[in-house]
Amino acid sequence: MACLVAMETAHPDLQYPIGRAPARPETPLTPAERAAYIEQIAALPAQLTAAARQAGGVRLEQPYRPGGWTGRQVIHHVADVHLNFYLRYRLALTEDNPTIKPFDLNAWAELPDVAATPVTVSLALLEALHTRWVTLLWHLTEEQWQRTFYHPAYDITYTLDQALVQYSWHGRHHLAHVELLSREG
Numbered sequence: 001m002a003c004l005v006a007m008e009t010a011h012p013d014l015q016y017p018i019g020r021a022p023a024r025p026e027t028p029l030t031p032a033e034r035a036a037y038i039e040q041i042a043a044l045p046a047q048l049t050a051a052a053r054q055a056g057g058v059r060l061e062q063p064y065r066p067g068g069w070t071g072r073q074v075i076h077h078v079a080d081v082h083l084n085f086y087l088r089y090r091l092a093l094t095e096d097n098p099t100i101k102p103f104d105l106n107a108w109a110e111l112p113d114v115a116a117t118p119v120t121v122s123l124a125l126l127e128a129l130h131t132r133w134v135t136l137l138w139h140l141t142e143e144q145w146q147r148t149f150y151h152p153a154y155d156i157t158y159t160l161d162q163a164l165v166q167y168s169w170h171g172r173h174h175l176a177h178v179e180l181l182s183r184e185g
Contacts, residue, residue: 014065017176021169024162028146034137034161037168042134044171045127048078051175052119054182060119064177071181072119073109078174079122079129080108085167086133092149092160093140102153137164 029037052060052075060071069077084103091098108114145161158166 014068014180016173017180018169018172021173022165024156024158025165028142028159029161029164034145034164037164038134038137040168040172041130041137041164044078044175045123045130047175048075048126048171048178049123051178051182052123055178056182059181060178062181064180068177069109071178073114074174074177075119076114076117076122077105077109078171079125081105081170082126082129082133082167085163085170086129086136088149088163089133089136089160092147092163093144097148097150097157099150099152102151 052071055071060075063070064074084100088100091100140160145164146159148157148159149163150157
């Protein structure tokens with residue numbers, strides 16, 4: 001996933017507290033496997049909100065690891081990236097193997113709205129976004145799960161099944177970063 005590139009450091013236990021992103025599955029997921037990943041995506045907004053509350057405002061202004069983003073940046077990043085993830089699904093469902101647009105995650109994390117916008121705005125955005133995204137996911141057919149998009153930065157074509165595995169990991173990965181902040185102090 002794009003976040004792996006943006007967050008490289010010599011602190012792998014803090015950088016990847018739940019481990020690195022899983023390998024892309026080579027075969028279609030079963031309905032039960034899909035359901036588990038969809039439930040992870042569905043649960044993320046409430047979990048991230050709870051972790052942010054637990055960490056508190058002061059800790060969210062601190063990096064979760066040396067050289068890492070602040071909790072604030074992580075929360076806004078999740079909202080930004082999950083918007084893109086949702087749009088990738090919609091593009092793949094309506095176009096033939098669309099090429100998605102990569103973006104500079106670190107540059108986005110430094111934009112002025114990240115510092116000026118309360119994290120509650122991105123948490124509310126995630127709640128609404130995930131409601132739409134999860135509704136879409138629950139209604140896909142077996143054929144639709146095998147539709148694809150192309151990621152030019154990695155020169156990889158993803159099926160929507162493969163993206164589901166990666167994107168559910170992405171949310172849990174950053175949830176763990178915010179949870180690290182609530183354990184400090």
